Amino acid sequence: MTAPLPAAFRTQVVGAALLDDPHRPTAFLAAQRAYPAGLRGLWEFPGGKQEPGETCEAALRRECAEELGAHVELLAEVPGPHPQGWPLKDTAAMRVWTGVLAAGSPAPAAGQDHLAVRWVPLGDAAAALALPWIPADLPIVRALLARLTA
Numbered sequence: 206m207t208a209p210l211p212a213a214f215r216t217q218v219v220g221a222a223l224l225d226d227p228h229r230p231t232a233f234l235a236a237q238r239a240y241p242a243g244l245r246g247l248w249e250f251p252g253g254k255q256e257p258g259e260t261c262e263a264a265l266r267r268e269c270a271e272e273l274g275a276h277v278e279l280l281a282e283v284p285g286p287h288p289q290g291w292p293l294k295d296t297a298a299m300r301v302w303t304g305v306l307a308a309g310s311p312a313p314a315a316g317q318d319h320l321a322v323r324w325v326p327l328g329d330a331a332a333a334l335a336l337p338w339i340p341a342d343l344p345i346v347r348a349l350l351a352r353l354t355a
């Protein structure tokens with residue numbers, strides 16, 4: 206008997222793990238959500254939902270510009286267990302890319318969507334994982350740390 210195919214996630218979310226340096230990163234950027242109430246105060250990867258007609262990469266560059274006021278260059282995908290990336294809930298999954306600020310970009314800042322942004326050191330995995338992340342993000346943070354500190 207063959208296993209059933211995994212259902213496609215209805216909502217495609219994209220997230221950025223922005224690095225302080227493309228070659229020798231020492232930190233990545235985390236953002237603290239302002240809303241909705243259930244997620245307020247939790248940390249996440251900046252990003253959001255892909256819009257119709259947009260590639261995931263274009264969606265992610267747009268979200269970073271809208272949310273952080275920053276222009277980003279994407280580097281590589283942090284592959285999740287599904288083609289749509291990392292499961293967030295039954296209906297949504299997130300593809301995550303590493304990236305860096307493009308030359309001349311303003312520094313990323315918390316706009317209306319976030320309470321704060323913070324560079325999280327890669328050298329202290331326990332401290333990075335101790336931040337109150339959106340729970341679905343924890344496996345992604347672990348994979349990112351493993352990938353960047355290997």
Ligand SMILES: Nc1nc2c([nH]c(=O)n2[C@H]2C[C@H](O)[C@@H](COP(=O)(O)OP(=O)(O)OP(=O)(O)O)O2)c(=O)[nH]1
Nearest residue numbers: 218219220249250251252253254293297339341342
């Ligand atoms: N951006 C982002 N969303 C995440 C992460 N982890 C996680 O579970 N989510 C969830 C929260 C939301 O339900 C959904 C993303 O929605 P969003 O509110 O960021 O998307 P958006 O900017 O397009 O917002 P909107 O126009 O729908 O208000 O994915 C994460 O690391 N980053």
